Amino acid sequence: MKKIFVENASYNRLRPLDSLRGIAAIGVAFFWHYKHFDYAFFENNFAALPLYSVFNWFYLYGWNLVDFFFVLSGFIFMHVYSKMIMYNRISERTFFILRLSRLYPLHVITLFTVAFLQYYRYFTGMGFFQCEINDLYHFILNLLFIQGGFFEIGLSFNGPSWSLSCEIIAYILFFYVLKKNKKPLPVFVLFVFIGLSILQMQVNVPLFNISNAKMLVGFFIGCLAFVLNNHILKMSSRSKNILFGTILLFTIIIGLMIYKTGFTKIFGQWDRVMPILVYPLLIISSLNILFLNWIFSLKPLTYMGDLSYSIYLIHFPVQLMMVTFLPMIGLVPDYSSWTGLAIFMVSTISLASLSYHTVEKPMQNYIRKKFLTAKAEQ
Secondary structure (H helix, E strand, C coil): CCCCCCCCCCCCCHHHHHHHHHHHHHHHHHHHHHHHHHHHHHCCCCCCCHHHHHHHHHHHHHHHHHHCCCCCCCCCCCEEEEEHHHHCCCCCHHHHHHHHHHHHHHHHHHHHHHHHHHHHHHHHHCCCCCCCCCCHHHHHHHCCCCCCCCCCCCCCCCHHHHHHHHHHHHHHCCCCCHHHCCCHHHHHHHHHHHHHHHHHHHCCCEEEECHHHHHHHHHHHHHHHHHHHHHCCCCHHHHHHHHHHHHHHHHHHHHHHHHHHCCCHHHCCCCCCHHHHHHHHHHHHHHHHHHHHHHCCCCHHHHHHHHHHHHHHHHHHHHHHHHHHHHCCCCCCCCCCHHHHHHHHHHHHHHHHHHHHHHEEEEEEEEHHHHHHHHHHH
């Protein structure tokens, strides 16, 4: 029988998921946020967006890919850290240094960059660009990594970074649940229902709000999807054939229905269906179906995954620089043309690559070497 499933269950590095993370970052940065270039125009003229007929889903619904980041994070954290935490093979200090050394350096760099550019615009009469809340209070919230889901009034400074502070809450919950409980699944399910309840009731108070609710649903659905995937790995080839054949048939039927009647009519409350059902199935399929695993393991795609965090945090500063400085030298791209999109994408990816190799990785390694090695030597 022709091999169609991935048989190696070790997955030391889940390369297909790197690619999916990169695609999600591209969807948010280059399509959903592309409207920032001329928000008043594009918000009322979606068809004017470059290559809209090809990328219309990303332009219309790309914001939901942040939920995909949460699901991916939950899945990957279970893969990397769950056993280490449950069996005391990683300390609290080491876990949080590893995570903060990855997230914090670029966050601080982009925060100060955006603050400088926004206030340059403000004092030269151009006004703030897109994120209008740029006061000292919100700067401190950003600096403390509590700019989303806590005490903010709205998006501030490098707006897309709101999801990072929600991720920090997920890390804290994840670590201490696994530290105290060898059977965490009921707690994960509880967190998902808490998140869904907050979304349903539209609660909006510090910690219990829409931002953190999306994190609770997405991250802990990702954790549950990892457990489900482990069960799938133990199934026989026949059982896998039935399971993934059913998924394929279901996907084809839903795809045809969407084609005929439209995306939102089929999915109803689609923004909840995606992280609960679609994203976990996509993750599990990309790991287990050989063809998908091969596609999503290709180097160009996995490299975009390596750059995904850089792309996510750098794309807004790039937009800010483009709208601020290009008109000064008489270069104003036609943002309704594919050339405007191409300039934005190439600029962002180039800067993200430079940042990843010359700033993020060196700073991450420095922090880990200094704080983790120093602790080990004591």
